[in-house]
Amino acid sequence: MLCIKLSKENLLRAYRLLRKRFGFQHWWPAKTKDEMLIGAILTQNTSWRNVEKAIEGLRQKNMLSLKVIAGSSLASIQSSIRPSGFYRQKAKRLKQFSSYIVANYSSIGNFFKQSKEPRKELLGIGGIGNETADSMLLYAGNIPVFVIDAYTKRILGRVFGIGSEKMSYEEVQNLVMGLLPRDAGLFNDFHAQLVELAKRYCKKNPSCGECPLSNVCSYHAEKK
DNA sequence: AACCAGGAGAGAG
DNA sequence: CTCTCTCATGGT
Numbered sequence: 001m002l003c004i005k006l007s008k009e010n011l012l013r014a015y016r017l018l019r020k021r022f023g024f025q026h027w028w029p030a031k032t033k034d035e036m037l038i039g040a041i042l043t044q045n046t047s048w049r050n051v052e053k054a055i056e057g058l059r060q061k062n063m064l065s066l067k068v069i070a071g072s073s074l075a076s077i078q079s080s081i082r083p084s085g086f087y088r089q090k091a092k093r094l095k096q097f098s099s100y101i102v103a104n105y106s107s108i109g110n111f112f113k114q115s116k117e118p119r120k121e122l123l124g125i126g127g128i129g130n131e132t133a134d135s136m137l138l139y140a141g142n143i144p145v146f147v148i149d150a151y152t153k154r155i156l157g158r159v160f161g162i163g164s165e166k167m168s169y170e171e172v173q174n175l176v177m178g179l180l181p182r183d184a185g186l187f188n189d190f191h192a193q194l195v196e197l198a199k200r201y202c203k204k205n206p207s208c209g210e211c212p213l214s215n216v217c218s219y220h221a222e223k224k
Numbered sequence: 225a226a227c228c229a230g231g232a233g234a235g236a237g
Numbered sequence: 238c239t240c241t242c243t244c245a246t247g248g249t
Contacts, residue, residue: 040230047229050247085246089232129232149230195230 003161004218008179014159014213015186018193021212025192028139033108035064040135041093041127042084054084066108069098093127100125112141119145130169138191144184147191148172151198158202161218 004010030036038058042051057080058064063072077091084090105111115121118141122133130148137143148169156172157164164172180186201211208220 043229044231045229045244046231046246047248050229053247083246085229086231086244087246089244093232127232131231135230147230151230191230198230 006160015190017212022196027192033140034066036140040132046085050084054081066098070102142184144182146176146187152194158219159217
């Protein structure tokens with residue numbers, strides 16, 4: 001079977017192709033850090049389209065703020081975020097998270113300045129798993145961690161012909177971060193490009209013909 | 225009309 | 238540690 005080697009050179013080549021096609025992504029799509037953090041929780045196993053509706057619901061009530069959420073009732077949070085699904089859990093998670101940050105650090109900026117082990121601390125809050133924590137670290141804290149999600153696994157699996165779908169979160173993360181320079185700007189835009197690629201071409205029925213990676217993709221090579 | 229979406233946690237084995 | 242279930246709405 002034809003297989004593109006997973007190497008630093010090929011990863012960066014893929015990134016350049018994506019960026020050339022899609023342009024710099026300017027992620028995360030949020031106006032403030034608080035909004036980014038809230039979006040990270042809302043998007044858990046949920047399409048971004050639905051998350052946008054929930055964010056708009058919060059915006060209309062002036063609730064896109066950790067301090068406001070920390071002081072709001074569960075019922076009022078729930079009613080704002082219903083379109084994003086899992087709204088009972090997510091309301092609880094938003095309030096828990098917000099209360100923790102506000103009570104211990106006052107603001108997310110202080111959290112990133114003062115926390116000695118921010119990743120570990122985020123994971124300890126509850127309702128914050130690997131992907132959500134890493135998204136927060138990278139996109140709100142500008143800390144160089146590569147975010148792994150379902151898209152990243154699917155694309156790495158197809159392009160490089162590796163069984164990344166079965167690999168654990170940390171295995172894939174260590175693999176990618178071991179190959180790339182530790183650059184928050186690169187990790188930021190690279191992950192955003194992968195999401196863009198997945199949304200457009202790398203679905204269950206891939207449209208490889210127009211995929212910017214078709215020339216360097218094992219999956220595509222195998223089909224011809 | 226089934227199937228999926230930028231996950232996480234609890235429980236079972 | 239690895240599976241399986243649950244949480245829930247909205248688009249295709």
